[in-house]
Amino acid sequence: MANRPSYPGTPRWVKVFGIIVIVVVLLVVAMMLIGSGEHGPGRHAMSGGAGGQAPPSTGMADYAPPEGGRG
Amino acid sequence: MIMTPRLRKFALAAHLTCSVGWIGAVAGYIALDVAAATSQDAQTLRTAYLAMELIARYVIVPLALASLLSGLLMSLGTKWGLFRHYWVLISLLLTIIVTLVLLVETQTIGYFADMAADPTTSGDDLRALGSTLVHSVGGTVVLLVILALNVYKPRGMTRYGWRKQQKERKVSQP
Numbered sequence A: 001m002a003n004r005p006s007y008p009g010t011p012r013w014v015k016v017f018g019i020i021v022i023v024v025v026l027l028v029v030a031m032m033l034i035g036s037g038e039h040g041p042g043r044h045a046m047s048g049g050a051g052g053q054a055p056p057s058t059g060m061a062d063y064a065p066p067e068g069g070r071g
Numbered sequence B: 001m002i003m004t005p006r007l008r009k010f011a012l013a014a015h016l017t018c019s020v021g022w023i024g025a026v027a028g029y030i031a032l033d034v035a036a037a038t039s040q041d042a043q044t045l046r047t048a049y050l051a052m053e054l055i056a057r058y059v060i061v062p063l064a065l066a067s068l069l070s071g072l073l074m075s076l077g078t079k080w081g082l083f084r085h086y087w088v089l090i091s092l093l094l095t096i097i098v099t100l101v102l103l104v105e106t107q108t109i110g111y112f113a114d115m116a117a118d119p120t121t122s123g124d125d126l127r128a129l130g131s132t133l134v135h136s137v138g139g140t141v142v143l144l145v146i147l148a149l150n151v152y153k154p155r156g157m158t159r160y161g162w163r164k165q166q167k168e169r170k171v172s173q174p
Helices: A012-034 B005-038 B042-076 B086-117 B123-129 B133-152 B159-172
Strands: none
Touching (some): A012 B086, B005 B042, B042 B086, B042 B123
């Protein structure tokens, strides 16, 4: 009776890819923490927000910026 | 269920059109995004934000969803399967992540466009909005990675795929 073949294992390129993804995710998290955690359009719209944007001069209070990402 | 060769070719053509079209649409979007990031001219900023929203909402999002759907059909309807090969699985996960980030980002872009469409918004306010360059460029990089995975199809089966293959071999060679 022939031996049952065993799983050859995860390929090296998948392991390298996984490490790159983990490093990129950690970098993004670190950048978000350094940027005082602000991550959304409110960062731009509100006066004195993170990033030192100039205070808006008109009508900005009428807008409720959505939660979520921004580049 | 495995698709017939004719249906498979049609599905492949649709998937390629959506996926490559998605990358092309994002390239056009980035041109506007760069203008939004660098321009000091209020009229340019207003135009860029409005065009960014139109491209994102009516071109990029539909292409992204169509690409995801056609990719699922291609995987399930061919020998590749959805969870058998690492390149398929990673492509699927990356596409889902990019699509989710895009859907969230579309809200931000909509907010920028609302601001730009409001005639009372001043040039200073527009300049303070900024851009979505980090997300659009980052998204493009991920899309190019997915493209490379789909073209090169690097070897490597998942444990599930390998077990399935062994079972099929046993059935075909009793």
